[in-house]
Amino acid sequence: MTLEGALIRSEGLSIRHGGREVLRDVSFAIEAGEIVTVVGPNGSGKSTLLKALIGALPPAAGRVTRRAGLRLGYVPQGLRLDPSMPMTVGRFLNLPKRVAEEGRTRALAEAGAQGLEDRPLTALSGGQFQRVLLARALLDRPELLILDEPTTGLDQPGQAAFYQRLEDVRNSLGCAVLMVSHELHVVMSASDRVLCVNGHICCEGRPEVVAQAEEYRALFGTGTGGALALYRHEHSHRHDETCELDHTHGEDT
Numbered sequence: 001m002t003l004e005g006a007l008i009r010s011e012g013l014s015i016r017h018g019g020r021e022v023l024r025d026v027s028f029a030i031e032a033g034e035i036v037t038v039v040g041p042n043g044s045g046k047s048t049l050l051k052a053l054i055g056a057l058p059p060a061a062g063r064v065t066r067r068a069g070l071r072l073g074y075v076p077q078g079l080r081l082d083p084s085m086p087m088t089v090g091r092f093l094n095l096p097k098r099v100a101e102e103g104r105t106r107a108l109a110e111a112g113a114q115g116l117e118d119r120p121l122t123a124l125s126g127g128q129f130q131r132v133l134l135a136r137a138l139l140d141r142p143e144l145l146i147l148d149e150p151t152t153g154l155d156q157p158g159q160a161a162f163y164q165r166l167e168d169v170r171n172s173l174g175c176a177v178l179m180v181s182h183e184l185h186v187v188m189s190a191s192d193r194v195l196c197v198n199g200h201i202c203c204e205g206r207p208e209v210v211a212q213a214e215e216y217r218a219l220f221g222t223g224t225g226g227a228l229a230l231y232r233h234e235h236s237h238r239h240d241e242t243c244e245l246d247h248t249h250g251e252d253t
């Protein structure tokens, strides 16, 4: 399979957890410099998809192809710290490999976390910690930045500021961004493309196109996308009989 200019391509990808298929036949590609957001209900396989893309989960079928030598930055979901293990931001950025001071300072500035280097991680606010995680992912000058729900726990101005920061990073580094988000209002304004996932790709395309798609409207409603609509899954299209996924149709999850 050829990448045809893409940074990363998933083709016919299926992933199983403990024998249960949680992603089925997922095919898409990420091009240089684009911002792509993955949306979908809880448990729909979004984190699983990201983990498969970074190579942390083996495909049960299909495959993921990355451009040779692709530099990837990854911000995992809900990283928790043990408060009994004090560690400064600077030391955290030096794990697992030591980074020159200049590189640390640059990444912190790009992530909007300048001046935090000597602070204990446990003394950071939620927003500061998210920016430090972003800085860590920027250390290797990624061509593709992958973030799993990076604004969890932030208030709405904090979320908006973080997504603006991501766009600035994309513009200055020229990297592509792939992220999972539940904040539909920002997803629709800040993404070049949206992937709507529910065990498979329900629909994908430019935000304004996806917003009109029957599958998207069934998942998220037709209004401005109140947060509650996100959790309502009322698929109107059929799954074929081979689909082993235990979707909950028309129920709050």
Ligand SMILES: Nc1ncnc2c1ncn2[C@@H]1O[C@H](COP(=O)(O)OP(=O)(O)OP(=O)(O)O)[C@@H](O)[C@H]1O
Pocket (backbone or CB within 6 Å): 017, 018, 022, 040, 041, 042, 043, 044, 045, 046, 047, 048, 049
């Ligand atoms: N390590 C694991 N072992 C077994 N099952 C798992 C594992 N990780 C995830 N799953 C299951 O796979 C399915 C998809 O999980 P995943 O975390 O990818 O969903 P998600 O869309 O990211 O959810 P959320 O929006 O709640 O973060 C869920 O049913 C989950 O319970």
